[in-house]
Every structure is written in structure tokens, then in C-alpha cells.
Amino acid sequence: MNIIINGCGGHMGAVLSDLIETSDDAVCVAGVDVHAPAGCHFPVYPSVRDVREEADVVIDFSTAAAVDELIESCVSKKLPLVLCTTGLSPDQIRHAQEAAEKIPVLRSANMSLGVNVLLTLVAQAAKALGKAGFDTEIVEAHHRRKLDAPSGTALMIADAVSEALGGGYTYNYGRHDQHQARDPKEIGISSVRGGTIAGVHDCIFCGEDEVIEIRHTASSRAIFAKGAILAARFLKDKGPGLYNMQDVIAAS
Numbered sequence: 235m236n237i238i239i240n241g242c243g244g245h246m247g248a249v250l251s252d253l254i255e256t257s258d259d260a261v262c263v264a265g266v267d268v269h270a271p272a273g274c275h276f277p278v279y280p281s282v283r284d285v286r287e288e289a290d291v292v293i294d295f296s297t298a299a300a301v302d303e304l305i306e307s308c309v310s311k312k313l314p315l316v317l318c319t320t321g322l323s324p325d326q327i328r329h330a331q332e333a334a335e336k337i338p339v340l341r342s343a344n345m346s347l348g349v350n351v352l353l354t355l356v357a358q359a360a361k362a363l364g365k366a367g368f369d370t371e372i373v374e375a376h377h378r379r380k381l382d383a384p385s386g387t388a389l390m391i392a393d394a395v396s397e398a399l400g401g402g403y404t405y406n407y408g409r410h411d412q413h414q415a416r417d418p419k420e421i422g423i424s425s426v427r428g429g430t431i432a433g434v435h436d437c438i439f440c441g442e443d444e445v446i447e448i449r450h451t452a453s454s455r456a457i458f459a460k461g462a463i464l465a466a467r468f469l470k471d472k473g474p475g476l477y478n479m480q481d482v483i484a485a486s
Contacts, residue, residue: 235260235470236289238313240282240304241296242274243267245379246318250293250459251276260463263287266296266304282307291466294319295458297381301326305333314469316462317341321382334476340469342479343386345461349435350479352450353394356437359448360398368441369416370395375426375434383425391437392421 237254241247242265254262255275262276264285270278279285282292282304291314294304298321308315317330320343330341344350360370374388384407396403406412406420416422433452438445452458461479468482 235291235466236263236287237261237466238264238266238282238285238287238289238292240266240292240294241300241319242276242278243269243271244295246295246455246458247271249455250295250462253456253459253463257463260466263289282313283310285311289313290470291316293462293466295462298322298326302329305329308339309333309336312337314338314466314472315340316465316469318345318458318462320386331476334474336474338469338472338475338477340465340477340479340481342461342465343390344433345458345465345479346450346452347461347464347479347483348457349387349390349450350483352435352437352448353390353480355448356391357394357398359437359439359446360395363439363441363446364395364399366441367418368439368446369418369422371422371424371438371440373424373426373436373438375428375431377430377432378428380427383427384423385425385433385435387433387435388423388425391435392423395421395437 237260239247239250239262251262254260264276264287265278266282267278292308293316295318298319301319330339333339372388372391374385392405404420406422432454435450437448465482468485
């Protein structure tokens, strides 16, 4: 499996590159970034459109600002795309959905298998606890360099809870300027940024005299790179369509 890493100069790009280098069935044939990282063992281009090497799939860990051009380049070259970048705007999400009509696109705000299992557990808990009047709060923590808040994973968890409860829930991102009782049809989402935290997500169900917490802790960024490689294997021979990590888990 020949892979192009979009965003190869970033922290996740470096982790992904190291994992691919030790893989038995994958090789990074090219990278895309503004500058080639030190010690890079593959050619680096400013755009996927400029890559001359033949590839089976593109794995993207870049920035939201780079995603539109990336999608256009993948459509132009008919390359499957594993889209891991978070913080996308509604227009960019629609852009990815439109591209999926022409090429296979796998988009997930979190590539970890554990997080995607957590989403299933959270939905099951919400169905049982929501009927009993439990409130839902989500707390996420990441390293100081993370640009978007709340995390894409926190929003995925909130969406899973809301969908399990029939929809219609609003998301409250902070109560510092609010002086009112909690709306029963809201989900609170709080963000922590600091140090080198790879990622911690807590979904807290608060009831009368009892609290249930479901937590996922990432000890390193390697779990996201491993999930991206699994997604690339899944996507390699797929036809056009929009896929996610739940599809990868179901096919495993």
C-alpha cells in the first residue's frame, strides 16, 4: 500500500511516518507540507497535486486551512482520502461530502479504535439514562498546541448522545456568563488545554444521587496514527462514498 502523508511536517505526520516505516504492508511514497521535515526519507511536495509518485491513498493530518485544496487535489487525481484533520467548517464538511460522490473519503474527528468503541457505549448509556432524567456533561483535555476547541471528538460524543436521545439537544460551551438553571435539553462541553496531554475525554451522566463516567485516555498520538493506517487499508479498494471509523470496525 503506497501512502501519501498530507501534513508530514507536523507532529502527527512524524508519528505516522515512523509507524509506516515499520509496517510490513505499507510505504510512504511522498509527503506534502510547506517544508520537508529534517531527516525525511521520502520526497516532499507543496501539494498533493504536485506528487509524481503513484499512490493508493492519502492520509491527512494537516490543518483546516489546507483541507479545501487537499480535497480538490485528491478528486483531480482520483485518490482515496483518509481525512483526519479536525476543526473543519460546515462548508468544508460539505466539500468533503461532495468529494465522496467521486472518490472514497473516510472522515473521522478521532481515528482511535477505542474512542469509536466509546461512542457506542455512550449511545447505549444515553438511551437508558436519558429516560431517567440524567444530565450529560463532556470534558475534554488536550495539549497546549491544539488549535480547535472543543475537540472534534467531544462533538462526536455529544452528537452520539443527542442522536440516542432523539435529537433536539443544544450544546453549551461555557457557563461563565450565564446566571440560570441548567436546561434539561442541553449537553455541556468543557475544554482543557495544557502541557503535552495527548487526549482525555470524559462523558459524565449526572443523575439524582449518582454519577456515571465513561472515559477514554490517549497515552500517545500513536493510537491515532495506527487507526489512520487501518482506515487506509480499509479505504484502498473501496468505491466512491463517505466512510467513517465505525465502518472500519464493522469490517474488522
